[in-house]
Amino acid sequence: MNPDWNQLGLARRGDESAWRALVERHSPRLLKMVLLITGSHAAAQDIVQETFLDLYHRGPRHSRGSLGGYLSTVAYRMALKEKRRSGNLRALDYAEEPANDPSPLGLTLERERDRAVNEVIQSMEESHRDVLILRFYGGHSYGEIAGICGLPLGTVKSRIFNALKKCRIMLHEKGVTE
Amino acid sequence: MNHIDDDMLMKLALELLDGEEAAGLEAHISECEDCRVRLEGIRRDMDLLGSIEPGLDRAVIPLPGASRPRFATWLRVAALVLFGFAVGYGVSRLEEDRIIYVVPHRVDVAPPSHTYPSFSYCESPDLSTESLTEAPGDSAVRQDE
Numbered sequence: 001m002n003p004d005w006n007q008l009g010l011a012r013r014g015d016e017s018a019w020r021a022l023v024e025r026h027s028p029r030l031l032k033m034v035l036l037i038t039g040s041h042a043a044a045q046d047i048v049q050e051t052f053l054d055l056y057h058r059g060p061r062h063s064r065g066s067l068g069g070y071l072s073t074v075a076y077r078m079a080l081k082e083k084r085r086s087g088n089l090r091a092l093d094y095a096e097e098p099a100n101d102p103s104p105l106g107l108t109l110e111r112e113r114d115r116a117v118n119e120v121i122q123s124m125e126e127s128h129r130d131v132l133i134l135r136f137y138g139g140h141s142y143g144e145i146a147g148i149c150g151l152p153l154g155t156v157k158s159r160i161f162n163a164l165k166k167c168r169i170m171l172h173e174k175g176v177t178e
Numbered sequence: 179m180n181h182i183d184d185d186m187l188m189k190l191a192l193e194l195l196d197g198e199e200a201a202g203l204e205a206h207i208s209e210c211e212d213c214r215v216r217l218e219g220i221r222r223d224m225d226l227l228g229s230i231e232p233g234l235d236r237a238v239i240p241l242p243g244a245s246r247p248r249f250a251t252w253l254r255v256a257a258l259v260l261f262g263f264a265v266g267y268g269v270s271r272l273e274e275d276r277i278i279y280v281v282p283h284r285v286d287v288a289p290p291s292h293t294y295p296s297f298s299y300c301e302s303p304d305l306s307t308e309s310l311t312e313a314p315g316d317s318a319v320r321q322d323e
Contacts (some may be wrong), residue, residue: 011241019241027237035232048237114230121227136228157194157195164188168223175225
């Protein structure tokens with residue numbers, strides 16, 4: 001059995017060290033993924049916490065598939081919901097503001113190169129951006145991404161290809177790459 | 179020699195090709211410096227795209243329900259209490275057949291005396307027989323005795 005499922009079973013029986021191991025293994029990539037989608041540190045922390053609580057209380061009782069995939073699916077759906085909610089709020093509050101406001105994430109990135117890469121990722125259309133984030137920051141296989149996003153495998157492959165192609169052009173235009 | 183176009187190199191870097199197709203391209207790349215350099219450039223760009231460090235390392239999420247006793251714990255406590263009652267009841271049933279003899283004891287307690295001999299105060303004690311006087315209460319005590 002996958003050690004993740006084994007540790008989840010132990011955690012549900014009150015084993016704190018098993019729970020801590022699960023959180024330490026999966027939370028770093030989930031935080032990055034959600035942060036890149038929502039652009040908000042606070043939202044990323046909340047969503048990742050909610051994701052783990054969901055896993056504990058309502059998570060699958062079976063031990064098939066990847067627990068990482070389950071966590072990413074829950075976190076991704078919450079992140080999309082949050083992104084749309086905050087986007088709607090921004091649209092209501094700052095209708096006069098320019099649309100390309102730097103996100104809170106963009107303001108907090110220390111390295112200039114990180115800021116440039118973030119701008120490139122955020123400038124992509126959502127469908128391409130999410131697939132790229134799930135691949136490069138979530139470390140998921142194309143099959144897992146297809147399950148998380150509810151897309152056919154072929155669509156995922158064509159989106160990741162197009163996303164990389166566009167990103168390379170933009171990185172070159174920004175002078176980040178040669 | 180024909181070179182591999184960028185799209186095919188990107189597909190190779192993204193692992194989108196099947197095994198046979200990928201093996202054919204890799205065989206070419208192992209002999210072609212130009213294609214190898216371009217493939218390395220694509221892989222560098224991919225690493226760059228996945229390299230943002232947003233400053234969020236890990237989440238601290240306590241185990242849900244760790245602070246309060248769980249249902250199983252309450253069940254154990256209840257079982258322990260029931261067991262205690264059962265043992266106590268059993269012991270009390272065993273002790274019912276024992277005959278306990280109670281031997282009465284009579285205790286005589288003398289009534290408290292309400293009168294005490296009193297003495298008059300003097301600066302220096304005179305121990306001669308004539309100087310000893312009796313207080314009025316003393317004679318009464320002696321009469322009682």
